[in-house]
Amino acid sequence: MIHKPTALSPRLREAYDPENFRRLGHQLVDQLADHLQNVQSEVERPVYHHADPEAETEYWRRALDRSGLDQLPDWYARVVQHSIHLHHPRYAGHQISSPSPLAALSGLLTDLLNNGMGVYEMGVAATAMERVVIETVARQFGMPATAGGYLTSGGTLANLTALLAARRHRAPRDVWREGSNEKLAVLVCEEAHYCIDRAVRIMGLGEAGVRKIPATKDFKMRTELLEEHWQQARAEGLYPIAVVGSACSTSTGAYDDLEAIADFCEAKQLWFHVDGAHGAAVAFSGRYCQLVKGIDRADSVTMDFHKMLLTPALATGLIFRELDASFATFSQRAQYLWSGATDREWFNLARRTFECTKSMMSVKVFTLLQAYGTDLFDDYVSRCYDLGQYFAQLISQSPDLELATWPDGNIVCFRRMVGDLDEEGLNQLNGDIRRSIVESGAFYLVQTELHGRCYLRVTLVNPLTSEEDLEELLNLVRRRV
Numbered sequence: 001m002i003h004k005p006t007a008l009s010p011r012l013r014e015a016y017d018p019e020n021f022r023r024l025g026h027q028l029v030d031q032l033a034d035h036l037q038n039v040q041s042e043v044e045r046p047v048y049h050h051a052d053p054e055a056e057t058e059y060w061r062r063a064l065d066r067s068g069l070d071q072l073p074d075w076y077a078r079v080v081q082h083s084i085h086l087h088h089p090r091y092a093g094h095q096i097s098s099p100s101p102l103a104a105l106s107g108l109l110t111d112l113l114n115n116g117m118g119v120y121e122m123g124v125a126a127t128a129m130e131r132v133v134i135e136t137v138a139r140q141f142g143m144p145a146t147a148g149g150y151l152t153s154g155g156t157l158a159n160l161t162a163l164l165a166a167r168r169h170r171a172p173r174d175v176w177r178e179g180s181n182e183k184l185a186v187l188v189c190e191e192a193h194y195c196i197d198r199a200v201r202i203m204g205l206g207e208a209g210v211r212k213i214p215a216t217k218d219f220k221m222r223t224e225l226l227e228e229h230w231q232q233a234r235a236e237g238l239y240p241i242a243v244v245g246s247a248c249s250t251s252t253g254a255y256d257d258l259e260a261i262a263d264f265c266e267a268k269q270l271w272f273h274v275d276g277a278h279g280a281a282v283a284f285s286g287r288y289c290q291l292v293k294g295i296d297r298a299d300s301v302t303m304d305f306h307k308m309l310l311t312p313a314l315a316t317g318l319i320f321r322e323l324d325a326s327f328a329t330f331s332q333r334a335q336y337l338w339s340g341a342t343d344r345e346w347f348n349l350a351r352r353t354f355e356c357t358k359s360m361m362s363v364k365v366f367t368l369l370q371a372y373g374t375d376l377f378d379d380y381v382s383r384c385y386d387l388g389q390y391f392a393q394l395i396s397q398s399p400d401l402e403l404a405t406w407p408d409g410n411i412v413c414f415r416r417m418v419g420d421l422d423e424e425g426l427n428q429l430n431g432d433i434r435r436s437i438v439e440s441g442a443f444y445l446v447q448t449e450l451h452g453r454c455y456l457r458v459t460l461v462n463p464l465t466s467e468e469d470l471e472e473l474l475n476l477v478r479r480r481v
């Protein structure tokens with residue numbers, strides 16, 4: 001007997017109703033525009049809602065009361081109020097863009113359309129846009145016309161995917177088919193983001209497979225030690241497949257010498273991957289692009305649009321100098337997705353990405369390019385890096401403050417100095433300074449440990465941050481003795 005489907009419930013009908021969407025959507029856009037206006041113009045408003053995790057969970061447990069559509073604007077307001085405000089000029093914390101509201105509007109568009117992207121038919125426009133976006137980036141890096149790539153969900157995943165490509169192309173055996181990963185290694189600066197170490201271990205290379213190259217006092221890879229570490233790995237019976245350069249590192253924003261790494265990789269036939277999650281975006285900056293000199297020689301580059309290119313998270317580019325190199329990573333057949341496909345169809349993206357379903361991230365980037373071209377990226381990166389340089393100058397002129405190192409760009413690490421305090425006392429003081437500033441909601445900044453010392457860490461990702469904001473931050477830092 002055939003069962004008839006249950007009738008469409010009034011609830012389901014309401015959940016898909018275009019008129020509700022229109023009404024609530026207009027209200028929400030108004031609410032968000034007011035929010036932007038408020039946080040941008042009234043810097044005295046808290047940038048951060050400080051709350052104990054247990055208490056916050058209890059708050060939302062109680063908030064879940066099925067109060068219906070009419071309560072949604074109030075509920076939206078509460079979400080805004082309880083969140084950290086990246087558009088606040090006094091947000092200077094972790095590395096994530098204050099996204100352009102225009103790109104966020106495209107997020108509404110893409111969330112509604114919800115094209116799945118794994119195969120071309122499930123993202124016709126977004127797949128084509130993705131290609132245009134990648135071509136634009138590859139051109140900016142100075143890569144050849146044969147370059148290509150795709151967008152993926154975050155720098156962590158992009159770095160892992162790049163290292164899998166490196167293994168596919170540089171390991172002496174076909175690990176993908178044979179399943180044994182034995183004795184491969186990756187060379188990377190000790191200052192690199194932890195996700196490189198994690199990727200290498202996920203690939204089964206173990207602790208010995210991560211060969212950490214010491215850093216200079218400026219936190220950059222000591223590239224003159226590459227040879228020695230390569231020799232050492234070989235002597236231990238390991239087979240290095242790749243070198244990862246940071247552009248830039250996470251803690252201090254230090255750029256490795258990409259030219260020197262490229263030379264070494266060429267000489268040794270190693271894969272050269274650039275982790276440019278944060279800082280490859282300087283390729284768009286007329287003033288700072290020299291920091292990534294040599295990026296055109298990389299085999300692969302990770303670049304987060306959601307870090308330094310005004311795009312809401314997640315949106316990461318993985319760009320290969322040779323498009324062809326991106327096909328071998330996951331060579332696998334999935335008949336229901338690609339039935340009969342034999343050639344390298346660039347447009348069936350899941351053949352090359354980790355994700356099967358992924359979001360239509362290209363549309364958000366394309367929106368910005370459509371409205372302003374790459375000039376907007378130049379304006380944004382140059383302004384944020386200028387702010388970093390200005391802030392470092394202020395600090396360097398203050399005898400009661402110490403820079404960890406002169407910053408290459410918009411990540412600045414510094415600490416408060418008090419004459420009679422030992423290192424332990426200074427660590428305690430600087431930790432307390434950050435805690436009291438952040439909990440007060442006046443600024444949002446983070447802290448990092450460098451050579452056992454606690455430094456305050458600022459990443460200037462909001463172009464609306466002013467010189468006065470930065471001066472005020474230093475006043476607050478000085479207030480505590």
Ligand SMILES: Cc1ncc(COP(=O)(O)O)c(C=O)c1O
Pocket residue numbers: 095153154155156157193195246247248249250275276277278304316
């Ligand atoms: C240099 C670097 N690589 C990778 C990552 C990880 O990127 P994501 O947060 O997009 O996964 C970060 C994050 O801060 C980073 O700074």
